[in-house]
Amino acid sequence: MDGKGFAFGQRPVAAFLHDATDSMLVLGTLPPMSRAQADQAYNDYPAMVYGKAVLKLTIDVYSIRAENWMLVKLTIDIYHTGEHDGQQDGAPHHAAANRRGSLL
Amino acid sequence: MVNKMARLTMQQQIDEVAFFDGKINIAIGLIATLLLGYGQTAEEILLHSVGETIAVHDSGVAVWKNKLQNSRIRPTTVIQALYPERRFTINNNISLRGKHFQALVRTMPHSEFPSGSSCVCQAIDEYTTDLWPHFNLTSQGMPVSFDPASTPVILPSALLPRIPATNAFNPSPDGYTAQTLSKRCGETREEGGMHFTPSVPAGRELCAGMGTATAAVLKTLVPGVVEGTTTIRSGLGSTSACGATCCAEEAECSADQQGACAAECTGTWDLPWFDVVGARVQAFGLPARANAMAPPFAQMDRQHLMVVGTVMSLVPDVTQTETIYQFRYTSTIDNLMWNAVAANSASLLAIKFGQSKVGQQPTIRSDMITSDARVATAVHAVAGALTVLLPAAKEAFEASLAYAILAPNIGIDSSLSAACGALEDSETAFSAGCLLSWYVQKPGPARLGQTIAWELMFHKVRDGWNSLGTDGECDAGPHFCPCYMDTTGYDPESGACTGEVLSRNE
Numbered sequence: 387m388d389g390k391g392f393a394f395g396q397r398p399v400a401a402f403l404h405d406a407t408d409s410m411l412v413l414g415t416l417p418p419m420s421r422a423q424a425d426q427a428y429n430d431y432p433a434m435v436y437g438k439a440v441l442k443l444t445i446d447v448y449s450i451r452a453e454n455w456m457l458v459k460l461t462i463d464i465y466h467t468g469e470h471d472g473q474q475d476g477a478p479h480h481a482a483a484n485r486r487g488s489l490l
Numbered sequence: 491m492v493n494k495m496a497r498l499t500m501q502q503q504i505d506e507v508a509f510f511d512g513k514i515n516i517a518i519g520l521i522a523t524l525l526l527g528y529g530q531t532a533e534e535i536l537l538h539s540v541g542e543t544i545a546v547h548d549s550g551v552a553v554w555k556n557k558l559q560n561s562r563i564r565p566t567t568v569i570q571a572l573y574p575e576r577r578f579t580i581n582n583n584i585s586l587r588g589k590h591f592q593a594l595v596r597t598m599p600h601s602e603f604p605s606g607s608s609c610v611c612q613a614i615d616e617y618t619t620d621l622w623p624h625f626n627l628t629s630q631g632m633p634v635s636f637d638p639a640s641t642p643v644i645l646p647s648a649l650l651p652r653i654p655a656t657n658a659f660n661p662s663p664d665g666y667t668a669q670t671l672s673k674r675c676g677e678t679r680e681e682g683g684m685h686f687t688p689s690v691p692a693g694r695e696l697c698a699g700m701g702t703a704t705a706a707v708l709k710t711l712v713p714g715v716v717e718g719t720t721t722i723r724s725g726l727g728s729t730s731a732c733g734a735t736c737c738a739e740e741a742e743c744s745a746d747q748q749g750a751c752a753a754e755c756t757g758t759w760d761l762p763w764f765d766v767v768g769a770r771v772q773a774f775g776l777p778a779r780a781n782a783m784a785p786p787f788a789q790m791d792r793q794h795l796m797v798v799g800t801v802m803s804l805v806p807d808v809t810q811t812e813t814i815y816q817f818r819y820t821s822t823i824d825n826l827m828w829n830a831v832a833a834n835s836a837s838l839l840a841i842k843f844g845q846s847k848v849g850q851q852p853t854i855r856s857d858m859i860t861s862d863a864r865v866a867t868a869v870h871a872v873a874g875a876l877t878v879l880l881p882a883a884k885e886a887f888e889a890s891l892a893y894a895i896l897a898p899n900i901g902i903d904s905s906l907s908a909a910c911g912a913l914e915d916s917e918t919a920f921s922a923g924c925l926l927s928w929y930v931q932k933p934g935p936a937r938l939g940q941t942i943a944w945e946l947m948f949h950k951v952r953d954g955w956n957s958l959g960t961d962g963e964c965d966a967g968p969h970f971c972p973c974y975m976d977t978t979g980y981d982p983e984s985g986a987c988t989g990e991v992l993s994r995n996e
Contacts, residue, residue: 401980404558414548422604422696434686
């Protein structure tokens, strides 16, 4: 971490600032620390790596007139925006979703 | 985050991430713009710089405290741990497995949340927005009305291709305004893979108002500015260097002519004469004296060269340290130099760290008000503080123009320590009267600078940073008691992160 000492014995840089007080500041005062808190949403690392989770439902209807049948293809996909099969995209798109399994 | 990283496909984008990774690039970029872009005097630059580095220091301490409380891991660790075999496409269309992922620049050895960069750049935005309208900015002789949304605070790359001293590429063809600087400074942390998205706005939120507060105090250092009865330029009252126009032409003077110029500037408070055109050529690596006579270099006088040369000689060693220590070094160096300006004035106020958070009367006023006296005192003050503040930079400082011209005493003069005590000795008490008594025995910029160094460093070594390594009764020498060693027993696993679950949860 700081290039000194045994790797597992290293300490955070300037850890003493955990106890920082106004007296350590030259002219200012410390803001309320509650202004910035990493809440539970911060534990959703997949979303932070890829983007927000998205549930996508696609229904495609095919009618076969000769047999008077109707085929319904239902696609359900859950993924994070910006990631499909290990590739990132700017936005989810229909074709990519359809490539994943379907119900027939 | 990965998606934003993948959008970086051009070298200019990569350069921008690297540029904002070094906060000294921003500080020097601002100084260079004031000097080369807007024709500011040495004192105007020092006033700006002391406030800028204090705004960064104070917001930096605030965000560091918050980082240590949140204790969050970096994207590099997350991706390597959670997605070791998954392929990612990152900058420059590079495809790699998660276990091989690295951020675009070094991964900093401190907590990920919140972003320190977005915090300190928010402070810089506020500070420049509030202070710079009070400067008499001019460009090619024409006044410039400051607008935080449109006025460059860092010049376009065509005018400032590289940042002096750090040699970093200036990545922006349009330059940066106060607002775009803050915006891109934060955004590039995510684009470079050093931060997750929530950290950037969180850093800005945490530090909102700190730059504004610094600017408010800075303006009071020049009496009359807040009241609107004077401008910063008038209040500072800068004066030309002794022999400013002597042999300051394209054609180099003979040795005799130069000797005559030097003879004009031998007073105690004079800045010794040197060939300003030759110094510009050397400082900027210009091909000929003719280039040094053309804009923007022509506006750089001997006082500029001394101030900038002093700062630049220290930058390489400052940049060898971790970011938060850079903030402490730069704000202290600027504080020393500003207090030297105030001490050589009739009414300017000093910044007395550890004693007050508003402008104070200097402990000693010299009764001199020339810019030469201010600059010479500033160099002596920095030299006096160097052995306690940044001993690693001693050699580089000794190679600087300022050292060659003034030959200041590096470290506190032994006679001052004998008279008022060793500043680092815990038994030593601060006595303004003692400093004054020592100064009046031989008034001049050397002794004035020494007293300024002694006073500021006396309080700096007692600021809770353990800068000497002797806190906690550590008395076994620097190997066992390194500077800035933590004595608080902070445990990064004891904070809010204890309940954190590092899981894919997909």
